[in-house]
Amino acid sequence: MNIPTKHLPAEERRVVTVEAVIELAGSQNPSDITTAAIAKHMNLTQGSIFRHFPTKDAIWQSVMEWVADRLLARVDSAAKGIDSPLAALQAMFMGHVDFVVEHPGVPRMMFGQLQNADSTPAKYAVQTLTQRYAARVRALVEHGKTTGEITLEVDTHAAATLFVGSIQGLVMQSMLSGDIQRMRIDAPGVYAIFQRGLRSKQ
16 A cells, blocks of 8 residues: 555544455455455554454454445435436446446455355445445436336336346456456446336337
8 A cells, every 4th residue: 555554543544444455355355355464465563453443343344334435425426416317327327337446346345245144244234235225226216207207117126126236247247357447338338228128108
């Protein structure tokens, strides 16, 4: 990391630690990230890490909370001020894709947490993020129905599931190909198919 970390205030140190984990997850399996690896990446000792996080689980919880806060802020900002529900959904879709391209370790960590058989604070944070995200999509779909832009026959819950699932599919394809930038190329066409299924024929 380029940011000096040895003399930061406590809160900044926690944020920088979270960002270090996200950077590491972009190039290796998140389950293989140890506190020793985090400390080495930050040019610190493990003891310095544990002065700010009592356990490794606490680090992962903070990482997932960081992801939730910033991803929701990104999609909210993308949709802000857009009157058309379909255009707002498109802005959210592309904003989410941009977020993943900028932070390729994020989906790896989220998938890893959801595969965890145990109930952990980090897994709960991912589940809460998914619920809050889907609620935003459902609200825009319902708004589109009231404006006549989205057909009334659309199943709102299914539409939200497909919206999120389409992004997850793009993520998986990019991970398989080893080219995260491919998401930006494929995303407009994928969203266009999604939108055609929603748009009112009037």
